[in-house]
Amino acid sequence: MTSPVLFDYWRSSASYRVRIALNMLDIPYSSVPVDLLSGQHKQPEHLARNPQGLVPALEIDGHMLTQSLAIIEYLAETRPDTPFLPADPLGRHRVRALSYAIAMDIHPTCNLGIVAHVMQQASDPEAARAAWMRKFIGEGLTAFERLLDHPATGTFCHGDRPGMADLCLVPQLYNARRWNVDLADCARTVAIAERCAALPAFAAAHPDQAAPQ
Structure with a gap:
């Protein structure tokens, strides 16, 4: 094969x-x-x-x-x-809920096709794009931070090893920093993402490593 x-x-x-x-x-x-x-x-x-x-x-x-x-x-x-999903049903639900909060709520709103349409309607397309990204990524991550205020949160989003929610979080934090989103109220979210980013599997997947040469 x-x-x-x-x-x-x-x-x-x-x-x-x-x-x-x-x-x-x-x-x-x-x-x-x-x-x-x-x-x-x-x-x-x-x-x-x-x-x-x-x-x-x-x-x-x-x-x-x-x-x-x-x-x-x-x-x-x-x-x-x-390690992507926990063994217990409630744990799997929580990890899926965290993952979906990013992949199904924040991400689609800020996807290329949506943002291109927003830019077409604006007199200053670049300013409109930046404001749109900061608003929806910022609001989404602020809500995600509240979801992390939970006994099951550990070193990572759920427990003490990275799972599917962390796989969603790290790319979203990359986008947040790209668009200068205010992350002052997202201390736990940022700390978890930084722990992930230090792991070889995450570091090797970073866009800087995948960018065309």
Whole structure:
């Protein structure tokens, strides 16, 4: 069977999550860049991989998988001793809720297509984009900080080893810093993300490592 191939974009939060997951599981893979800025994701070649025209798409185990959290859960279900989700139902619910708070609430609002539409409506597109990003990422992470005020929060979002929620958090913090979001009220969120960033699997997945040379 051929080795996995990840079709991704270096700054894509969703792709970043899957890169971390593959690294954490020591799954060797090759990366094929899909340039979102040039519209490569909307070309027939990529639409054949993912009819939504989104990244990432992961070719693994003879299948083409899409949607980052579904990919991560597939890896959790098919690889032994995977740390992404807790063993107990309540713990799994909490980790999913934390993950969804980022991947399904913050991220879609700030996705490329949405922000491009916002810019088209504005007299100052760049200022409108920056204000939009700061508002929605800032509000989302402030709510995430409150979700972390919970007995199950440990060194990481849930307990003392990184899981799926941390895989979502780190890319979102990268975006927050990119757009100069005020994180003064997100001390626990920032501390957890910084602990993750120091781990080799996270560091190797950073956009600086995935950027085109």
